[in-house]
Amino acid sequence: MEAFGLLMHGFAVLMTWKIISLMVVGLVLGIFVGVLPGLGGPNGVAILLPLTFTMDPTSAIVMLSCIYWGALFGGAITSILFNIPGEAWSVATTFDGYPMAQQGKAAEALTAAFTSSFIGSLVAVLLITFLAPMISSFALKFGPPEFFAVYLLTFCSFVGLGREAKHKTVISMALGLLIAGIGMDTVSGTLRMTFGSTDLLRGINFLVAVIGLFGISEILLTMEERLALRGHAAKISLRTVLKVWMDLPKYWATLLRSSVIGCWLGITPGGAIAASFMGYNLAKRFSKDPESFGKGRIEGVFAPETAAHASGTAALLPMLALGIPGSGTAAILLGGLMVWGLNPGPLLFVEHKDFVWGLIASMYLGNVVGLVIVLTTVPIFASILRVPFAAVAPMIVVSCAIGAYAIQNAMFDIWLMLGFGVVGYVFKKIGIPLAPFTLALVLGSRAEDAFRLAMIGSGGSVGVFWSNGLVGTITTLAITLLFWPVIDKAFSGVGRMLRPMAQTP
Amino acid sequence: MSNTDLEIIVEDPTAPEDDSPSVVSTHTIEIIVSLVLLALAIALGFDNWRTGIAWDSTGPQPGYFPFYLSVILGGASLYGLITTLFARSGGADTFVTRAQLRRVALVFVPTALFCLATQFLGIYVASFVLIAGFMRMVGKIALWKSLLTAFVFTAIMFVTFDVAFDVIMPKGPIESALGR
Numbered sequence: 081m082e083a084f085g086l087l088m089h090g091f092a093v094l095m096t097w098k099i100i101s102l103m104v105v106g107l108v109l110g111i112f113v114g115v116l117p118g119l120g121g122p123n124g125v126a127i128l129l130p131l132t133f134t135m136d137p138t139s140a141i142v143m144l145s146c147i148y149w150g151a152l153f154g155g156a157i158t159s160i161l162f163n164i165p166g167e168a169w170s171v172a173t174t175f176d177g178y179p180m181a182q183q184g185k186a187a188e189a190l191t192a193a194f195t196s197s198f199i200g201s202l203v204a205v206l207l208i209t210f211l212a213p214m215i216s217s218f219a220l221k222f223g224p225p226e227f228f229a230v231y232l233l234t235f236c237s238f239v240g241l242g243r244e245a246k247h248k249t250v251i252s253m254a255l256g257l258l259i260a261g262i263g264m265d266t267v268s269g270t271l272r273m274t275f276g277s278t279d280l281l282r283g284i285n286f287l288v289a290v291i292g293l294f295g296i297s298e299i300l301l302t303m304e305e306r307l308a309l310r311g312h313a314a315k316i317s318l319r320t321v322l323k324v325w326m327d328l329p330k331y332w333a334t335l336l337r338s339s340v341i342g343c344w345l346g347i348t349p350g351g352a353i354a355a356s357f358m359g360y361n362l363a364k365r366f367s368k369d370p371e372s373f374g375k376g377r378i379e380g381v382f383a384p385e386t387a388a389h390a391s392g393t394a395a396l397l398p399m400l401a402l403g404i405p406g407s408g409t410a411a412i413l414l415g416g417l418m419v420w421g422l423n424p425g426p427l428l429f430v431e432h433k434d435f436v437w438g439l440i441a442s443m444y445l446g447n448v449v450g451l452v453i454v455l456t457t458v459p460i461f462a463s464i465l466r467v468p469f470a471a472v473a474p475m476i477v478v479s480c481a482i483g484a485y486a487i488q489n490a491m492f493d494i495w496l497m498l499g500f501g502v503v504g505y506v507f508k509k510i511g512i513p514l515a516p517f518t519l520a521l522v523l524g525s526r527a528e529d530a531f532r533l534a535m536i537g538s539g540g541s542v543g544v545f546w547s548n549g550l551v552g553t554i555t556t557l558a559i560t561l562l563f564w565p566v567i568d569k570a571f572s573g574v575g576r577m578l579r580p581m582a583q584t585p
Numbered sequence: 586m587s588n589t590d591l592e593i594i595v596e597d598p599t600a601p602e603d604d605s606p607s608v609v610s611t612h613t614i615e616i617i618v619s620l621v622l623l624a625l626a627i628a629l630g631f632d633n634w635r636t637g638i639a640w641d642s643t644g645p646q647p648g649y650f651p652f653y654l655s656v657i658l659g660g661a662s663l664y665g666l667i668t669t670l671f672a673r674s675g676g677a678d679t680f681v682t683r684a685q686l687r688r689v690a691l692v693f694v695p696t697a698l699f700c701l702a703t704q705f706l707g708i709y710v711a712s713f714v715l716i717a718g719f720m721r722m723v724g725k726i727a728l729w730k731s732l733l734t735a736f737v738f739t740a741i742m743f744v745t746f747d748v749a750f751d752v753i754m755p756k757g758p759i760e761s762a763l764g765r
Contacts, residue, residue, distance in 0.1 A: 134750050247661040247668075251622060254658035258629055258651055265647040272647055273632050296696065303692050304685040306600040466595060470724020471716075475738055477696050478712040481703060482742065486752045494700050501696075505689075509680060510615050528650045536644035 083210050090437030094445060099142055102135075103442065106143040107450045110150015115157050115461050116472060122408045122518075123294040124151050126287060127479045129416055130486035137420040138435050142442040144416055145396075148409055149201070149446045152392050153454045154461065156193035156385060161186060161462050162311035169352035169388040172360040176373060176380025183376050186314035190458055191324040192381040196335060198451045200389035203339035204346060205443040208397045212429070212440075215401035219426035224533035225544045229554035231527040233561065234404050237348060238516045240564035248512045256517040259284050260524020267532055279492040286415050286521045288484045288493045292500025293507075293514055294408075295480040299473055300505045315459050324378075331382050334363045338383045342390025346406055347398055352391040359387030393443065400436060401426060404523065408515045411522045419487070599723075601684030608686050611678040612669065619666035623659055630655030691723055707757030713739045 094100070113124030125147055132140035155170035160177035173193060180189035222230070239249045262273045263283025274280040328335075338359035345355040363383035364373045373380050395406030396413070403424035405411035417424045422432060429436055454461075484497040507514060538544035546552040560567065630652055637646035638653075681689070695715060702711035717735035720726045746752040 130752060131745070131750060133752060245665075247664045250661040251658060251665065254654050254661065255622070255625075258654050258658060261651045261654070268647045270636060270647040272636055272651060273629050275628075275632065299692055299696075300689050303688045304601065304681070306597055309595050311594075468595070468720075468724050468726065469597075470726060471720050471734055473692055474695070474699075474712075474716040474719040477692075477699060478708075478715060478738070478742065481700065481712075482708060482746060482752075482754060485703075485708065485754060486746070489753055491704055491755060494703060498697060498700055502693075506614065506618060510611055510618060512618075531650060532645055540640055540644070 083213055086213075086433065086437045087209055087441060089433070090439075090441030091445070093138060093434050093438040094142065094441050099139055099442075102139055102143045103146045103446055103449060104453070106146030107150040107153075107446065107453055110147035110152075111154040111157075111450075111454060111457075111461055112150070112464065113147065114151035114154020115464050116476075122290065122412055123298055124148075125409055125412045125416075126290045127295055127476075127483045129287060129412070129419070130483045132416065133419065133486065137417070137422055137432070138438045140416065140420055141413070141435065141439050142446070144413060145439060145442060146446045146450070148392070148413070149443075149450050150453075152201075152389055153194060153197055153450050156197065157190065157454075157458060157461055158311075158465065160189045160193060160381070161314060162309050162465065164309060164311075169356045169384075169392070171353075172356040172384035172388075173381060175360065175384075176375070176377050179374070179376030180378070180381065181312045181314070185376065186312045187316045187320040188324055188378065189381050190314060191316055191321050191455065192378050193385045194451055194454050195324065195328065196338075196382045196386040197389040198447050199335055200339055200342055200386035200391075201393040201443065201447045204343050204390045204393035204397075205440065205447070207343055207394060208400065208443070209440055212397055212401040215397075216426035216429040219402055220430070222426070224530045224537065225547065225551045226554065228527060228530040228534050229545055229551050229558065230402060230404060231523055231530060233554055233558040234519065234523070235516070235527075236558040236562035238519070240561040241348070242513060242516070243354075244511055244513045246565065249516050252507070252512050252514065253516040253520045256520025257524045257527070259289065260286070260521050261528065266525060266529065279490070282488060282490070284496060284521075285487050285493065286518075287412070287419075287487050288496050289500045289521055290412055290415070290518060291480050291484050292497040293504035293517070295476065295483075296497060296501025297504030297508060299476055300501065301508060302469070303473070309465060311462070311465070313459060313462060316455055321455060327378070331379055333366070334379050334383050335386050337362060337366070338386035339390045342387040342392075343394040345387075346391035346394025348406070352388045352395070352407065355391035356384035356388040360384040396443075399424065400428065400439070403428075403526070405519065408518045411518045415522050599688070601682060601688050605682035605684035607679040607681070608683050609680045611680040612672070614680045615669045616666060619662045619669060622662040623666065626655045626659030626662060630659065695719055695723075703755055705757060707760055708754045709739050709743055710757055710759055712742065 094103075109128060110124060113128075125144055128147055129144065132143055135143070155165065156173055156177070159165045159170040159173040160181050163174050163178040165171045165174055177189045177193060180186065219226075235253055238253065239246055242249045258273070260283075262280055263271070264281065265272050271281065338355075341358050341362065342352075342355045345358070346352070360373075360380060360383045363379055364370045367373065367379065392407065392409070395410045397406065399405040399410045399414050403414065403426070405414045414424050417428075422428065422435065480497060481494050484493045485491070487493060504514060507517075534544050535541075538547070544551075545555040633648035633652035633655060636648035638648045639646055640649075695718065699711050699715040702714060706714075713735045715735075716738055717731045720731035720734060721728055724731075746754055
């Protein structure tokens with residue numbers, strides 16, 4: 081059990097007062113961010129990232145990942161008490177969570193949500209602990225063609241499996257890759273797409289774009305809505321917690337099913353949103369009494385929350401093992417790695433053992449501490465919503481601006497952030513997805529380097545992507561996924577043509 | 586335990602009315618965005634073509650990869666433009682209503698002014714003015730509360746970034762007069 085020993089080492093790294101207190105600060109900030117309207121996981125992490133610039137990488141990642149866990153916990157509070165999903169992945173939680181609150185069972189619903197979040201993350205962290213080292217040692221054999229093939233697979237699966245209109249996903253991705261290429265070319269030193277501007281020389285920083293795309297645009301979108309809200313106050317007593325926990329074993333099937341769905345969708349870029357809906361729908365379908373869903377059934381809270389958290393956590397697996405983020409937030413954490421001077425990818429497990437295992441250990445610890453914090457402090461966080469949006473909005477704007485400026489100490493970046501805010505607002509309203517854009521921005525230059533190195537190695541023949549079994553399989557899989565909707569349609573078309581023929585004789 | 590009564594209520598008196606007339610339809614915006622993206626793709630594609638999209642002795646030239654991305658971006662935008670033009674949705678789908686636009690402008694304009702102010706006054710003074718002004722003018726919150734909140738928030742930011750974490754922020758004449 082090599083992984084186990086390394087994990088223990090990770091815990092030893094964490095057990096200092098400095099890191100534990102950073103963890104608590106991160107969790108509280110995260111819950112705060114998850115509860116506030118107009119801020120979510122990716123925004124919170126992006127805005128608070130500059131705080132960590134002067135820290136050592138381990139403290140920084142512990143704090144940031146705790147912000148992420150906190151945001152995941154926080155989203156449940158507003159969905160249950162106010163019927164307002166703080167995050168898109170909490171939408172499914174409102175279906176049964178809010179009816180429960182209306183029936184006076186808010187405390188039960190919240191306990192159920194937090195506990196199942198905890199279980200979901202735990203399953204995903206176990207998966208990461210044992211699978212990530214294996215994948216990364218396998219990936220150490222990868223050369224540039226393999227890496228490019230894996231990047232291609234990530235991009236293609238977004239296009240093929242995403243629910244948005246295909247051309248919009250392609251637009252989002254191509255734009256992200258292009259923007260990542262602006263500035264000095266890393267291979268030849270040539271300036272590209274700068275149009276003579278000295279500000280563009282440095283290139284467009286990924287984090288500046290993310291802060292604008294998620295932070296500023298979210299404020300604009302939130303202002304469009306009616307911000308009035310009516311909700312229940314709740315206080316969780318120890319007795320309620322124990323009562324819900326005693327009932328847990330009854331729902332083992334739901335919990336297990338949702339965890340598996342979540343882990344799978346987290347690793348592939350399906351994401352927490354899809355996972356939470358799928359978890360909910362499957363729980364409903366397998367239930368003996370599907371009619372009672374949507375009317376305040378505790379299983380309807382367990383299922384989506386477990387899946388959402390399992391997925392949110394599992395998204396970190398490809399990021400750690402391969403350097404490919406499974407979600408928008410993971411992409412931002414990956415951006416953080418580069419700022420702290422670490423090179424994401426399989427070598428991370430070899431070169432920075434302390435960092436990787438500290439992070440994995442912090443996932444265990446952060447979730448335990450997070451569970452305790454949310455269970456004890458729900459009333460305080462629920463009352464944050466009393467703070468008028470007119471006070472919250474300018475503070476978020478200021479935090480965004482500070483975050484954008486701090487990355488490269490450039491005033492130009494504040495203007496860029498504003499521009500990306502408008503782009504994000506328009507894109508969200510016309511249905512151009514932002515996740516592929518984020519992913520393309522963070523992976524862009526590395527994908528291009530891998531492509532060029534592979535091409536140089538092969539003397540310019542595209543055949544290099546089919547030169548051995550491994551890279552050939554990945555490339556073929558990527559292209560299959562890209563055209564999956566077409567293939568799927570063709571197959572069902574052929575099936576439809578064959579069926580009448582089979583029936584006629 | 587039967588606390589079914591609503592205990593947290595927040596009103597939003599300036600919420601956008603539901604029956605506000607539409608300013609522009611999503612259809613129109615989609616066409617505009619497609620056109621802008623198409624123009625961008627052509628501009629970037631041309632720039633990359635000038636940089637060099639061929640092969641030389643060391644491999645692909647710097648413009649090679651982004652050039653083909655511009656082609657993909659252009660193709661996808663063109664496809665979007667054509668399908669939107671032929672979709673003929675009748676313009677019933679609202680992109681933004683007049684009341685919504687007013688509210689969005691209410692945040693966007695101060696934010697843009699804040700960016701401008703940051704350039705000349707430094708970020709701390711600009712933040713103070715933005716928060717206090719926004720709370721007072723948009724939120725109709727009592728003046729003393731607005732000023733106090735703005736001051737406390739700005740002070741916390743200053744202590745966190747400038748003093749504790751040594752992250753340098755843009756500063757203006759007031760900070761330099763105080764010797765920071």
